Amino acid sequence: MTIEKSAVAGTLESSDAMVTVEPSKNGIELELSSSVMNQYGRQIKAVVLETLDRLEVKNCKVTVVDKGALDCTIKARVECAVFRSCDKADKNIPWGGAVR
Amino acid sequence: MIPRPRPQRFRLRRTMMFMNAQKPGLIKDAYIYGCDSIMLDLEDAVAENQKDSARFSLYHALKTIDYGDTEVIVRINGLDTPHWQEDIRVCVAGGADGIRIAKCESAQDVKTVEAAVLEAEKEFGVEIGRTLLMAALESPKGILNAYEICSASDRMFGVAISGGDFRRCMQTKFQPDGVDMLAARGHMLVAARAAGIQCFDTVFTDLDNDEGFMAELMQNKAMGFDGKSLINPKQIRPVHELFAPTEKEVIWAKKVVAAYREQSAAGVGVFTVDGKMIDIAFIPGAERTLKLAKACGMDDGGLV
Amino acid sequence: MINAVGRNIPDYLLKDGKEVYQGKQYMDGKYIQKAAPRTVRYEKPVETKVVASIVDALKKCGAKSGMTFSFHHHLRNGDYVANMVMEAAIRELGLDNLTIAASSLGDANDPIADYIEEGKVVGIQTSGIRGRMGDVVSQGKLKTPAIIRSHGGRPRAIEAGEVHIDIAFIAAPTSDCQGNCRGIGGKSNCGSMGYAMTDAKYADKVVVVTDCLVDFPNYPASVEAIDVDAVVVVESIGNPKKIASAAARISKNPRDLMMAENVAKVIASTPYFKEGFSFQTGVGGPSLAANLFLEKFMDERQIKMGWAIGGICGPMVELLKKGKVGKVIDVQDFDLDAVNSINQTPNHFEMSASQYANPANKGAFVNSLDFVVLAALEIDTGFNVNVLTGSDGVLRGAPGGHPDTAAGSKCCIIVTPLIRGRMATVCKNVVTVTTPGDCVDVLVTDYGIAVNPLRPDLIKCLDDAGIPHVTIESLQEKAYSLVGTPDDLQWEDKVVAVLEARDGTILDVVRQIKPFKL
Numbered sequence: 001m002t003i004e005k006s007a008v009a010g011t012l013e014s015s016d017a018m019v020t021v022e023p024s025k026n027g028i029e030l031e032l033s034s035s036v037m038n039q040y041g042r043q044i045k046a047v048v049l050e051t052l053d054r055l056e057v058k059n060c061k062v063t064v065v066d067k068g069a070l071d072c073t074i075k076a077r078v079e080c081a082v083f084r085s086c087d088k089a090d091k092n093i094p095w096g097g098a099v100r
Numbered sequence: 101m102i103p104r105p106r107p108q109r110f111r112l113r114r115t116m117m118f119m120n121a122q123k124p125g126l127i128k129d130a131y132i133y134g135c136d137s138i139m140l141d142l143e144d145a146v147a148e149n150q151k152d153s154a155r156f157s158l159y160h161a162l163k164t165i166d167y168g169d170t171e172v173i174v175r176i177n178g179l180d181t182p183h184w185q186e187d188i189r190v191c192v193a194g195g196a197d198g199i200r201i202a203k204c205e206s207a208q209d210v211k212t213v214e215a216a217v218l219e220a221e222k223e224f225g226v227e228i229g230r231t232l233l234m235a236a237l238e239s240p241k242g243i244l245n246a247y248e249i250c251s252a253s254d255r256m257f258g259v260a261i262s263g264g265d266f267r268r269c270m271q272t273k274f275q276p277d278g279v280d281m282l283a284a285r286g287h288m289l290v291a292a293r294a295a296g297i298q299c300f301d302t303v304f305t306d307l308d309n310d311e312g313f314m315a316e317l318m319q320n321k322a323m324g325f326d327g328k329s330l331i332n333p334k335q336i337r338p339v340h341e342l343f344a345p346t347e348k349e350v351i352w353a354k355k356v357v358a359a360y361r362e363q364s365a366a367g368v369g370v371f372t373v374d375g376k377m378i379d380i381a382f383i384p385g386a387e388r389t390l391k392l393a394k395a396c397g398m399d400d401g402g403l404v
Numbered sequence: 405m406i407n408a409v410g411r412n413i414p415d416y417l418l419k420d421g422k423e424v425y426q427g428k429q430y431m432d433g434k435y436i437q438k439a440a441p442r443t444v445r446y447e448k449p450v451e452t453k454v455v456a457s458i459v460d461a462l463k464k465c466g467a468k469s470g471m472t473f474s475f476h477h478h479l480r481n482g483d484y485v486a487n488m489v490m491e492a493a494i495r496e497l498g499l500d501n502l503t504i505a506a507s508s509l510g511d512a513n514d515p516i517a518d519y520i521e522e523g524k525v526v527g528i529q530t531s532g533i534r535g536r537m538g539d540v541v542s543q544g545k546l547k548t549p550a551i552i553r554s555h556g557g558r559p560r561a562i563e564a565g566e567v568h569i570d571i572a573f574i575a576a577p578t579s580d581c582q583g584n585c586r587g588i589g590g591k592s593n594c595g596s597m598g599y600a601m602t603d604a605k606y607a608d609k610v611v612v613v614t615d616c617l618v619d620f621p622n623y624p625a626s627v628e629a630i631d632v633d634a635v636v637v638v639e640s641i642g643n644p645k646k647i648a649s650a651a652a653r654i655s656k657n658p659r660d661l662m663m664a665e666n667v668a669k670v671i672a673s674t675p676y677f678k679e680g681f682s683f684q685t686g687v688g689g690p691s692l693a694a695n696l697f698l699e700k701f702m703d704e705r706q707i708k709m710g711w712a713i714g715g716i717c718g719p720m721v722e723l724l725k726k727g728k729v730g731k732v733i734d735v736q737d738f739d740l741d742a743v744n745s746i747n748q749t750p751n752h753f754e755m756s757a758s759q760y761a762n763p764a765n766k767g768a769f770v771n772s773l774d775f776v777v778l779a780a781l782e783i784d785t786g787f788n789v790n791v792l793t794g795s796d797g798v799l800r801g802a803p804g805g806h807p808d809t810a811a812g813s814k815c816c817i818i819v820t821p822l823i824r825g826r827m828a829t830v831c832k833n834v835v836t837v838t839t840p841g842d843c844v845d846v847l848v849t850d851y852g853i854a855v856n857p858l859r860p861d862l863i864k865c866l867d868d869a870g871i872p873h874v875t876i877e878s879l880q881e882k883a884y885s886l887v888g889t890p891d892d893l894q895w896e897d898k899v900v901a902v903l904e905a906r907d908g909t910i911l912d913v914v915r916q917i918k919p920f921k922l
Contacts, residue, residue, distance in 0.1 A: 009153050015125035015825050036826045038796045038920050039890035045922055068825025070887060072160035073124040080156040089152035091186045095159055095193030096224055125825075128886070132850050133658060166885075333658035 162194030250295030263302030439565025482646030503527030532802025556761025572607035583632025590616030598735030668697030680710035761808035770812030787841030
């Protein structure tokens with residue numbers, strides 16, 4: 001998928017993460033801050049990159065502000081932000097396909 | 101991925117607790133409080149501009165979180181909204197045990213949802229017929245059509261009344277004695293029993309009014325409801341305690357079931373227990389008592 | 405050297421007879437030589453000990469660079485006194501090379517972080533360390549490692565002369581002109597002054613700082629005039645709103661309540677739950693809520709609590725007033741209900757930190773305690789508890805009375821949710837051991853109960869009562885299955901804090917955390 005405009009998903013509540021995606025031409029640029037950075041920073045980074053990879057996003061500036069979200073929440077927020085950026089979040093989501 | 105067992109159409113459903121499907125902190129382990137079913141909500145709890153986000157959150161929760169024996173139902177948006185089709189797709193793809201149809205008014209509503217569920221089961225390779233349905237009756241029309249709704253599909257396991265919307269339609273307010281909804285509750289119960297499905301009462305929203313909650317529960321039990329929708333974990337225990345059978349009922353049920361097994365093995369159809377005449381018609385009731393007893397942590401004598 | 409909880413203690417810390425932790429009650433029966441202070445005689449009657457300012461008091465007491473000043477934390481997050489004293493000493497008198505020996509330090513003491521960064525404060529000895537002070541110490545900016553002690557370990561160290569207090573500063577809600585202090589009757593009341601008592605007896609000089617001078621004699625006194633050199637009257641010793649909260653309310657959080665009820669069930673299943681039992685609970689959500697459920701079980705069995713100690717707040721005072729507790733004795737009060745009750749409600753008394761928890765006297769209250777219910781930041785599969793360092797390795801907590809009550813009580817129950825956000829509370833290895841696992845008996849979480857295998861008697865109690873329980877390993881595995889296995893923290897070699905066990909041996913050290921890079 002191609003990030004066409006900036007989009008946000010998620011909140012700054014505890015156990016959630018706020019994910020912002022913006023168009024970019026320089027591959028994937030990740031900016032991550034987390035309340036559990038020392039212990040889970042690497043895992044969060046891996047989940048974000050894997051999720052973008054599954055969605056075939058090649059170029060994207062992605063900002064994650066994590067408040068202790070579980071991996072399943074981080075995935076959900078990244079996916080939603082990407083689909084929103086393409087105006088495709090409302091229907092015909094490939095559940096079990098690129099979203100899994 | 102957590103594989104969930106095939107949902108049972110008829111099981112114990114004393115408590116169904118609503119949870120906003122969009123709140124990760126809530127849905128990650130709602131099962132720890134011991135409710136029979138959790139109701140992940142895509143409808144009223146989720147803001148209009150977050151419906152999409154809630155579905156992503158729901159999908160991964162369903163796929164990742166081990167809810168164990170707790171049944172997982174999803175309340176989808178009404179058929180008059182642009183959301184319900186995608187709601188059904190995500191429920192089926194994620195493997196929810198059942199779908200609660202909001203604002204259901206006719207058998208046709210159930211059939212419409214059923215068709216979409218069937219299509220989604222085919223699309224996602226889910227066993228045909230796996231996904232159960234229940235309907236929420238929220239309007240006078242829904243109540244009047246209760247029987248056709250209850251009997252509209254083999255997937256239907258139950259029907260629930262939704263007090264907020266119903267009272268608005270009826271131009272009434274909550275009454276402590278339940279007179280505002282007495283006719284509707286009664287009618288729905290009769291319809292559900294006639295169709296052979298379960299029947300659930302509405303939520304009680306005043307969390308500080310313990311007495312009022314207990315009064316409503318006692319009325320629910322007296323009227324014959326199977327269970328109740330809840331909005332807070334603290335409401336679970338009172339329901340389970342009140343809906344638990346008495347020790348006397350359990351002893352009686354044990355005797356009936358044991359005697360029935362013994363007698364039917366010997367080819368006898370009608371017999372007496374403690375001087376009362378018993379036949380096969382008593383057995384489902386006695387077995388239900390024992391199941392309830394087991395779920396409540398009482399001794400079931402190994403007969404369930 | 406590896407100690408009894410498996411922590412590697414650098415050999416250079418093991419000098420002057422310092423030993424590593426070797427298990428609970430290792431020091432039992434050994435002798436100590438108490439260190440007496442060198443104090444001035446006031447044989448000639450003086451009209452008043454009131455001096456004009458903190459600077460004058462410092463001068464009168466011969467304050468100079470290199471000294472150790474002590475403070476107590478009854479004013480909690482509302483405390484102004486420690487900051488005022490340090491500012492006067494450093495900014496006005498130009499002193500440096502100072503050591504602070506406090507019973508605890510909190511967010512209210514953030515300004516002192518500046519003096520650490522400037523190198524004016526070179527030593528910290530405390531139970532709690534949080535906020536900016538926790539940050540700068542964790543960053544290795546304090547010249548010597550901070551020494552962290554429990555509330556019982558502190559008076560032990562003072563009495564043994566391991567901490568020599570040159571000047572003790574007593575923050576007093578009321579005092580008379582001779583220095584008789586009480587925690588009530590003024591405008592910044594804190595109730596008990598238990599942590600200050602040992603300081604007053606063992607410091608060379610004692611300065612009382614009050615914002616409410618009352619007629620002589622201010623009696624019965626918590627700190628007595630016979631130990632006081634000077635009294636300073638200031639505008640305000642603290643912010644009353646942050647000293648004592650309005651009333652500690654019992655949590656409505658269903659998760660807390662569920663855990664609290666299970667705590668009460670565990671308590672009721674043991675043989676110690678009988679007429680006259682003794683009890684202490686923390687003030688965290690589920691710990692405090694345990695009071696509520698315990699009362700139900702007491703009513704059911706028709707028994708009463710003999711006595712309670714603590715850290716006291718409203719719910720316990722309520723039980724006392726209802727006649728369900730014989731006596732309440734406390735070192736500290738957490739809310740206005742408790743502040744307004746101590747020494748007022750019959751059978752509500754004050755005690756010193758030494759009476760409360762000191763392992764080196766002839767029997768502190770904790771030694772007679774049946775039950776204690778405590779929280780934890782982390783607990784590992786060896787039942788070791790951490791209440792000091794956060795998941796990022798930064799100092800942000802306090803052992804307080806945790807290790808003392810755990811060690812002394814017959815049944816120590818830790819109550820905590822299995823995970824907090826993405827933090828696994830039940831983990832493989834706690835960041836820092838503050839309470840050793842051999843002192844912890846039962847863990848109650850929202851996902852199940854685990855009993856320390858060292859206590860087969862308690863396992864039998866739970867089994868007999870039909871209370872389900874699992875291994876702590878299974879809880880830890882459940883936690884990791886939810887949040888993922890955490891990466892190990894990355895540390896520098898430098899030790900920033902030494903954690904003393906209550907008996908004075910070294911339980912653990914906290915090293916400087918490496919800056920995290922993705």
